[in-house]
Amino acid sequence: MFLWLRRAYQLVFFAFFVFLVFSATSLFIRGYDVPWFLEIDPLVALTTSLATHALHHTLLWSLPLIVLTLVFGRFFCSWMCPMGVLHHVLGFLGRKRKVLQRVEQNAPRSSHKIKYAILAVMLGLAAAGSTQIGLLDPIASTWRGLSTSVIPAASNTAHGMYQGERHFQWGTLITLVFFGALALNFVYPRFYCRVLCPLGAFLGLLSKFSLFRISKDPSKCNECDVCGADCQGAADPQGTVRATECMVCLNCTSGCKRNGLAYRFLPSLKLSRRETDLSRRKWITAGVAGVAAVPLMRASDGVDPRPNPARIRPPGARDEPEFLAKCLKCDACMKVCPTNALQPALYEAGFEGFWTPILIPRMGYCEHSCVLCGQVCPTGAIAKLTVADKVGDMPNRPPVRIGSAFFDKGRCLPWGYGTDCIVCEEVCPTSPKAIHFKVETVTARDGTQKTIKVPHVDLDHCTGCGTCENRCPVVDRAGVRVSVANESRTPKSSMSLTGGKI
Amino acid sequence: MSDGEKKLTDLVPGSRLRSGGKAAAAPEVDTDRRVVLRVGVTAALACGTVGLGFALRSRDGHGKSKTLPKLKDHRVDKVAGATEMAIARGADAAANVRRAVAAVGGMERFVKKGDRVVIKPNIGWNRLPEQAANSNPDVVAEVVKLVAAAGASKIWVTDVSVNTAEQCFARSGIEKAAKAAGATVVHPDATAFREVDVSGKLLHTADVLFPFVEADKVINVPVVKQHGLSGATMAMKNWYGVLGGQRVKLHQNIHLSIVDLAAMIKPTLTIMDATRILLANGPTGGSLADVKQMDTVAVSTDEVALDAFGAGLLGLSPTDVGFIVEGMKAGLGTMNWRALKTEEMGG
Numbered sequence: 001m002f003l004w005l006r007r008a009y010q011l012v013f014f015a016f017f018v019f020l021v022f023s024a025t026s027l028f029i030r031g032y033d034v035p036w037f038l039e040i041d042p043l044v045a046l047t048t049s050l051a052t053h054a055l056h057h058t059l060l061w062s063l064p065l066i067v068l069t070l071v072f073g074r075f076f077c078s079w080m081c082p083m084g085v086l087h088h089v090l091g092f093l094g095r096k097r098k099v100l101q102r103v104e105q106n107a108p109r110s111s112h113k114i115k116y117a118i119l120a121v122m123l124g125l126a127a128a129g130s131t132q133i134g135l136l137d138p139i140a141s142t143w144r145g146l147s148t149s150v151i152p153a154a155s156n157t158a159h160g161m162y163q164g165e166r167h168f169q170w171g172t173l174i175t176l177v178f179f180g181a182l183a184l185n186f187v188y189p190r191f192y193c194r195v196l197c198p199l200g201a202f203l204g205l206l207s208k209f210s211l212f213r214i215s216k217d218p219s220k221c222n223e224c225d226v227c228g229a230d231c232q233g234a235a236d237p238q239g240t241v242r243a244t245e246c247m248v249c250l251n252c253t254s255g256c257k258r259n260g261l262a263y264r265f266l267p268s269l270k271l272s273r274r275e276t277d278l279s280r281r282k283w284i285t286a287g288v289a290g291v292a293a294v295p296l297m298r299a300s301d302g303v304d305p306r307p308n309p310a311r312i313r314p315p316g317a318r319d320e321p322e323f324l325a326k327c328l329k330c331d332a333c334m335k336v337c338p339t340n341a342l343q344p345a346l347y348e349a350g351f352e353g354f355w356t357p358i359l360i361p362r363m364g365y366c367e368h369s370c371v372l373c374g375q376v377c378p379t380g381a382i383a384k385l386t387v388a389d390k391v392g393d394m395p396n397r398p399p400v401r402i403g404s405a406f407f408d409k410g411r412c413l414p415w416g417y418g419t420d421c422i423v424c425e426e427v428c429p430t431s432p433k434a435i436h437f438k439v440e441t442v443t444a445r446d447g448t449q450k451t452i453k454v455p456h457v458d459l460d461h462c463t464g465c466g467t468c469e470n471r472c473p474v475v476d477r478a479g480v481r482v483s484v485a486n487e488s489r490t491p492k493s494s495m496s497l498t499g500g501k502i
Numbered sequence: 503m504s505d506g507e508k509k510l511t512d513l514v515p516g517s518r519l520r521s522g523g524k525a526a527a528a529p530e531v532d533t534d535r536r537v538v539l540r541v542g543v544t545a546a547l548a549c550g551t552v553g554l555g556f557a558l559r560s561r562d563g564h565g566k567s568k569t570l571p572k573l574k575d576h577r578v579d580k581v582a583g584a585t586e587m588a589i590a591r592g593a594d595a596a597a598n599v600r601r602a603v604a605a606v607g608g609m610e611r612f613v614k615k616g617d618r619v620v621i622k623p624n625i626g627w628n629r630l631p632e633q634a635a636n637s638n639p640d641v642v643a644e645v646v647k648l649v650a651a652a653g654a655s656k657i658w659v660t661d662v663s664v665n666t667a668e669q670c671f672a673r674s675g676i677e678k679a680a681k682a683a684g685a686t687v688v689h690p691d692a693t694a695f696r697e698v699d700v701s702g703k704l705l706h707t708a709d710v711l712f713p714f715v716e717a718d719k720v721i722n723v724p725v726v727k728q729h730g731l732s733g734a735t736m737a738m739k740n741w742y743g744v745l746g747g748q749r750v751k752l753h754q755n756i757h758l759s760i761v762d763l764a765a766m767i768k769p770t771l772t773i774m775d776a777t778r779i780l781l782a783n784g785p786t787g788g789s790l791a792d793v794k795q796m797d798t799v800a801v802s803t804d805e806v807a808l809d810a811f812g813a814g815l816l817g818l819s820p821t822d823v824g825f826i827v828e829g830m831k832a833g834l835g836t837m838n839w840r841a842l843k844t845e846e847m848g849g
Contacts, residue, residue: 027668159693338666367628367666368788369673391788413754423750425730427664429627431788437730453731471664473750 002250009079010088017082021146024336024376025163033058035332035378037082037139042066043119043199044140044328047126047133048379051325056380066206073210074203077193078232078249083138083181084193088232088249090182091189095230103228105188108236112194112245116278117286119201124290129321130297130352134328136198144355145178147335148344168334169343169360194234194245201276204244208274212263214241214253215271220260227252227261236273237261243272297351307493309483310348312359312464315366315390315400316374316383319490320349326381329355333373333382339364341466342373357382359402361466361482366402368429368465394432394461401488403464404495405435405457405480412472412479414454418442422455424468424480434461435468435480459486459496570699570707576720576770577803578612586842587802589811595777596644598799598848603648603773605845606801612771613719615653620713621645621685623723623775624740625661625676627786628669634778634793635786637725639675641775641799645723646683658713660688661743667691688713695746702762704755709746719770722805726776726796726812728784732756733823735785736812737772737805738764738834757824761832764805774800774808779815806835807842 017037024034035058038044045059065076077084096102118136125132134140152166153175160166168174184191193200207213216227216237227237235246241261253261278286298304307320314333317323334342334357341364344355357373359366371390374382385400392399405424409415414422414437428435437453444450457480464482472478487493588605590598603609613619623637631639642659649657659680663670667689671677677687688694688711695709714720724740731753732739741763742749752759776798780787787793796815802808806829810820820826820837830837 025668026666027672160691165692338669367669369628370666370669419754420731420756421753422731423753426753426785429665429786429788431783431786431792433730433783433786471750473748473753475748 003254006079006250010085013080014082014085017142018146021143021151021335022162024147024332026336026338026370026372027163029336029372029375034336034376035143035330036061038143038328038330038332038378040065041137041139041199042069043122043133043137043202044379046202047122047131048326048328050123050126051129051131052322056326056378058378058380069203069206070209070211072212073207073214073243073246073248074200074233075248076203077197077200078247081138081199083142084247086142086182087185087190087193090185091232094185094187095189099226099229102230103225103238106228106231106234108234108242108245109194110277112234113277114195115197115201116204116276117282118196119198119205120278120283120286121290121293122198124287125293126290126325127287128291128294129325130294131325131327132352133198134330135355136196137328138192138197138199140328140330141178141181143335144174144329144331144344147331149175149178151335164340166340167363168340169363170346171344174344174355190232190234193232193247200247204276207243207246210243212265213243213267213272214246214248214250214261214263215267216241216261217259220258222258222260227256229255240273241271243274244276246272294352300351307484308348308350309485310358310360311345311353312361312403312466312482312484313487313489314342314357314359314373314382315402315463316371316385317357317402317489318381318383323381324349324352324356326379327353327356328379328381330378331355331357332376332378333357336372336376337364338367338370338372339470341365341470359466361469362478363470365467365470366463366465368463368467391430394430398488399430399461399463401463401486403466403482403484404459404462404486405464405466405468405482407455407457407480408477411474411477412455413474414452415479418444418450418452420452421473422453423471423473425453425455427467427471429465429467430461430463432458432461434458434463455480462486570697571715572699572701573710573714573766573768574718575768576718577768578719578770580803581607581611584611584843585845586804587800587807587811587839587844588847589798589800589844590847591798592848593797595638595640595775595797595799598777598797599641599644599773599801600648601847602799602801605847606771606803609648609652612721613649613652613654616655617653617718618656618658618713618716619649619654619719619721619770620658620660620711620717621649621680621721621723622714622740622743623659623661623676624725624727624735624743625667625670625674626664626743628663628665628673629787630673631675632778632790632793633787634725634780635727635784635788636670636674636676637723637775638777639679641773641777642676642723643679643683645721645773646680646685649721650684654719656717657685658688658717659685660690660694660711660713662690662711662745662749663743690746698766700762700766702758702765704758705752705762705766708763708766710744711746714744714767720767722767722769722772724772724774725779726774726815727780727787728782728816730784732760732825733818734809734813734816736809737774738809738825738829741767757828760825761828761834764829764834765832769803769805771801771803772805772808774802774812776800776812776815779812781816802839802842804835804839804842806830806837807839810837811839 039061045062230251237252627635629635
């Protein structure tokens with residue numbers, strides 16, 4: 001009976017997760033708190049608050065899960081986690097047929113302590129100001145896998161019925177990592193959860209102290225080992241149950257014919273094992289390695305002193321160091337972006353900024369009155385803006401600028417070829433238009449003269465939205481292109497003397 | 503639990519050790535029947551592959567060429583002595599539509615019972631109605647109601663937006679208003695286009711929204727706006743919005759492109775929305791300072807005449823606007839709208 005209750009919870013939470021991801025479009029989002037699963041993730045709260053020395057208010061949602069884990073153990077993994085559901089199902093496909101072979105598949109292994117080392121590295125990185133948890137966190141991974149891999153593939157196959165045609169820079173890499181993590185279930189069930197998952201490791205640590213836990217009554221056990229046949233966490237129920245590994249799936253308690261195992265309130269601590277198997281020396285080494293990795297990464301280029309011109313951040317993005325400390329790379333902003341403009345970075349934002357959102361104007365542009373990316377950001381890496389904040393009210397209040405447009409005069413049709421065009425001026429969304437034109441007389445090759453309209457950029461009004469670059473008829477590298485110069489989130493990007501402090 | 507572990511290793515030997523089972527002893531020579539079967543299967547596979555290769559052969563990699571459809575002529579016969587252009591002014595936009603349409607003979611003159619009708623507002627931009635970058639939703643809704651009352655069997659409302667379509671359709675207020683009035687709103691997704699023959703001076707073929715291929719009648723509901731390159735965008739320029747593909751290239755000869763498109767579509771009726779017009783920073787606008795409240799709706803079957811009238815509202819002379827001059831030269835209508843039988847109401 002409890003197994004069916006657990007399956008019902010898994011189904012409901014998975015459906016809810018998928019519903020929230022699907023709702024993250026301009027058409028369906030309404031007021032839904034679509035990143036809720038990321039907000040309840042205590043590791044998101046812990047790493048971002050370590051990195052920024054502040055807890056973003058929406059991450060208070062993680063406190064209930066911490067308390068519940070202290071009471072009930074690491075139940076999240078096999079009752080709530082959306083990636084856990086996928087691993088559970090695929091682990092079922094990957095399990096061997098004979099009971100005793102399955103007991104062997106689910107035996108504790110020395111490799112299962114690797115996740116604690118990963119957790120220590122992640123916490124070290126965060127303590128030194130770099131949030132990388134999203135690379136392996138199961139909630140962020142599942143968001144990313146659905147947003148930039150599974151859903152675009154499905155939607156494109158259906159002729160863009162849902163959210164239109166969508167493509168992502170190096171999306172295949174995300175696909176390989178996501179499906180690779182799932183495919184590990186065919187090595188043995190729940191490989192990712194047992195060996196790699198830093199959230200599982202963190203909840204496992206909390207479960208050391210849980211009030212409810214599974215324990216064995218040795219007097220009833222005849223050592224048939226069947227309890228280990230479907231143990232999700234490889235928690236050794238046939239031996240001494242490992243509190244840090246047990247996912248409270250209840251397969252063992254339901255499987256035992258002699259009622260030898262039970263989920264009890266405050267059983268004797270001697271009946272469960274609480275060690276993580278990672279020695280204190282390794283914990284410390286891993287943590288120190290994480291801390292040291294940050295200056296090592298930052299000795300590379302990418303952020304300072306040479307900002308990549310393509311590192312165009314979403315509107316409302318914090319200044320780069322704070323942005324990197326908060327961004328989870330969950331790709332929720334890329335999912336909700338109506339124009340497919342937001343894309344996972346490769347090296348544009350340096351090594352630390354891998355998979356963080358950048359705007360690629362040839363893929364899409366920033367809708368003038370759209371502020372959805374800030375609405376879905378779970379950690380406040382992108383601030384929640386109002387439309388009025390974003391659009392500004394020139395000359396009294398400047399707009400939020402994410403960069404500036406520059407003409408490439410050899411590629412622009414009026415500049416380079418004396419042809420009428422100025423699509424850039426037509427689509428420029430600001431008022432007054434940042435792209436304006438001057439009427440000029442040009443002489444053609446045969447000596448005839450004609451007047452054409454030649455476009456120019458007014459930097460005071462340009463927001464860097466990229467609509468001009470997106471719509472430029474020069475199909476490959478546009479005749480007008482946006483780069484990060486003059487983005488308003490930091491005075492360092494300002495070009496003009498009057499644009500801000502020096 | 504050393505007992506338990508011992509038991510396991512006893513009972514479950516390593517899988518690698520168990521994989522090399524002994525194969526069944528095979529006879530040294532295959533039987534005749536088996537040989538015949540193998541040769542037969544191989545021959546069938548070989549013939550099939552060769553046959554398939556020849557069946558699929560193609561010199562240029564293309565299938566057979568097809569003749570593209572042309573759009574129908576959507577116009578209705580002229581009625582001698584009828585009012586050719588009606589201009590209604592007043593604070594109620596829907597009433598302006600009703601009065602102006604009634605003055606040119608009522609919607610029943612243009613839409614017959616059972617007709618399939620496509621209504622083409624300007625839904626190009628992610629803007630609110632007050633910003634006057636799109637057609638007025640009240641005007642569009644009233645047109646839908648009149649077409650429905652005339653007995654149309656199908657009413658589409660559609661446009662190819664420049665900004666994200668779902669946001670343009672929502673924030674313009676047109677999707678909601680048109681649906682409430684009984685229309686089917688068609689978003690310009692990838693499956694919504696059909697290739698047609700234009701045979702214009704400049705344009706040869708184009709991908710257009712399917713309702714324009716399927717409809718019996720076409721009603722244009724443009725808004726009056728200033729436009730940097732062409733001077734103004736009103737009725738004829740609104741046909742850019744039926745096109746998919748790389749329509750940004752048309753700007754290189756915008757006036758002739760506009761005339762080609764207008765000549766291709768041949769609309770049944772044009773209902774020009776000048777409830778609010780955009781005087782500057784068009785066609786996108788964005789600031790209320792760019793907008794002028796005109797409270798006017800003008801209706802005619804002559805797009806050139808309406809564009810000439812609209813140019814006047816923007817403070818332009820029709821002769822300053824290239825596509826108006828070219829449209830008249832191509833025989834699409836007259837820019838001397840005052841020479842038409844015109845009825846002006848309200849104001």
